[in-house]
Amino acid sequence: MYSFLPQNNPLQAFYPFLKMNYARVCHQTLDKSFEMNGSYFLVCSRCTGIYLGAFVGVLLLTFPIIKNLYSSYKYFFAFSLVLLIDVLVNNFIFTDYNKTTAFFSGYLFSFFTVNFVILELKRNHFFQSMQKHI
Amino acid sequence: MKNKLSPAIVCGFGAAVLGTIPGVKSFGCCLLLPAATMLSLYLYLRITFFHESVTAKTAMFIGLITGLFSAFFSGFFDLLITYIFHTNDIVFSLPQVELLISSYNLGDIGKETIAILRNMSNEITTNGFSLTYTFFLLFNNIIIDSLFGVIGGLIGMSIFNKKYFTKL
Numbered sequence: 001m002y003s004f005l006p007q008n009n010p011l012q013a014f015y016p017f018l019k020m021n022y023a024r025v026c027h028q029t030l031d032k033s034f035e036m037n038g039s040y041f042l043v044c045s046r047c048t049g050i051y052l053g054a055f056v057g058v059l060l061l062t063f064p065i066i067k068n069l070y071s072s073y074k075y076f077f078a079f080s081l082v083l084l085i086d087v088l089v090n091n092f093i094f095t096d097y098n099k100t101t102a103f104f105s106g107y108l109f110s111f112f113t114v115n116f117v118i119l120e121l122k123r124n125h126f127f128q129s130m131q132k133h134i
Numbered sequence: 135m136k137n138k139l140s141p142a143i144v145c146g147f148g149a150a151v152l153g154t155i156p157g158v159k160s161f162g163c164c165l166l167l168p169a170a171t172m173l174s175l176y177l178y179l180r181i182t183f184f185h186e187s188v189t190a191k192t193a194m195f196i197g198l199i200t201g202l203f204s205a206f207f208s209g210f211f212d213l214l215i216t217y218i219f220h221t222n223d224i225v226f227s228l229p230q231v232e233l234l235i236s237s238y239n240l241g242d243i244g245k246e247t248i249a250i251l252r253n254m255s256n257e258i259t260t261n262g263f264s265l266t267y268t269f270f271l272l273f274n275n276i277i278i279d280s281l282f283g284v285i286g287g288l289i290g291m292s293i294f295n296k297k298y299f300t301k302l
Contacts, residue, residue, distance in 0.1 A: 012238045013247040016231050020270055023223070024153070024208070024278045025164040039234075047164050073296050113289060120292035126190040 018042055032097050045099040046087075049106030056107075057114030075112040083109040138196050141177035145170040146203025153204075154211045167204060167279060168286030174200045175290035179298070187299035193291035194284050201283025205275035212271060217262040224267065225255045 019042055022028060026043040033040045034048060041048055086105035090097055121127065149170035152158050159166065175188060175196050216222045228251060235244045250266065257264035 013235065013240050013243045015234065016247065016251055017270065020224075021274045021278065024275055025167065025282060027159045043164075050164060073293075076293075117288050117292045120295065121190055121288065124190060124295070 012039075015039070022047075032099065032102070034099060034103075044102070046102040046106040049103035049108075050110040053107035053110035054114045057111040058118070061115065061118055073116065076116045079105075079109045079112050137181045138178055138192070138199065141174040141181065142196060142199040143203050144177065145174035146200045146205075147207050148173075149200075149204040150207030150211055153208050154215070164282060167201065167282035168289055170204060171197045171200045171283045171286030172290035172293070175287060175294060179294060184298055187295045188291045190288065190291060193287035195287075197283040197285070197287025197290075198280050199283075200286070201280035202276065204283065205272070205279035208279070209268075209272050209275045213263070213268060216258060216267075220259055220262045222258060222267075224251070225258055228252070228255045 019028065022042045026047045028042065029044060030040050032044040032046075034045055035041070043051070083105045086101050090102060149167055152166060152170075175193060178192075178196055179188065212222070231251060232248055235248055238244060240247075254264045254267050258267060
């Protein structure tokens with residue numbers, strides 16, 4: 001979101017503090033991050049994929065047609081494996097970090113994880129009990 | 135409560151230690167904390183002898199306390215290392231950040247930001263401690279760690295319920 005800000009926007013002054021905020025969960029290496037509008041993303045390409053995948057996953061679950069399509073346990077493990085392989089290949093085998101594969105492995109992993117978790121919560125009637133409390 | 139607390143302390147401590155090792159974070163990324171919470175949930179199930187399935191409330195609670203312990207321990211380690219070496223990432227990256235902020239031409243707000251960062255950096259290099267830095271560090275750690283802890287708890291709940299408590 002930060003990278004979409006126009007140049008000379010006062011919100012850009014928060015850059016160092018926002019960067020500190022994400023430092024706990026991401027290495028934030030500039031070589032491994034996407035660049036847009038002259039500024040680097042606050043997280044690396046893999047984390048960008050993870051956040052975007054989770055967002056799209058939640059968004060798609062709101063459409064009734066797509067419900068229950070990707071709820072399988074197998075998808076979760078398959079894409080966790082893809083992510084693990086990509087981490088190992090990108091860090092140990094190839095010297096050049098591939099941002100695209102890192103992004104897509106993160107995206108697919110979080111997309112299927114979010115679907116899996118939300119459908120499991122639905123199966124446990126979590127949302128109904130939340131509504132009762134509200 | 136004790137059954138939930140001890141795995142959370144162990145895994146929170148483990149996540150904090152792993153987070154301080156240079157290089158580990160580049161492999162774990164934002165998966166380190168959810169993984170620690172999942173392990174914490176698994177240990178809780180082992181302690182309770184897989185007596186009953188994990189509810190979302192329990193998973194979220196274990197995730198939250200694992201995240202809070204991780205935030206506390208990682209904050210402590212970070213402050214300790216900063217105090218010993220009188221330097222940290224903020225001090226290292228200050229020149230680049232100053233250049234970046236100056237290039238944005240933000241006027242007074244940009245100058246204010248640079249002044250806060252310079253003050254923080256000076257306090258760290260002279261005393262090894264900065265109250266502003268401590269506040270930012272703990273605030274960020276508590277928010278981020280508890281959030282990722284809860285997410286990890288829910289993922290763990292989904293996996294373990296499916297694996298151990300689904301009737302065939």
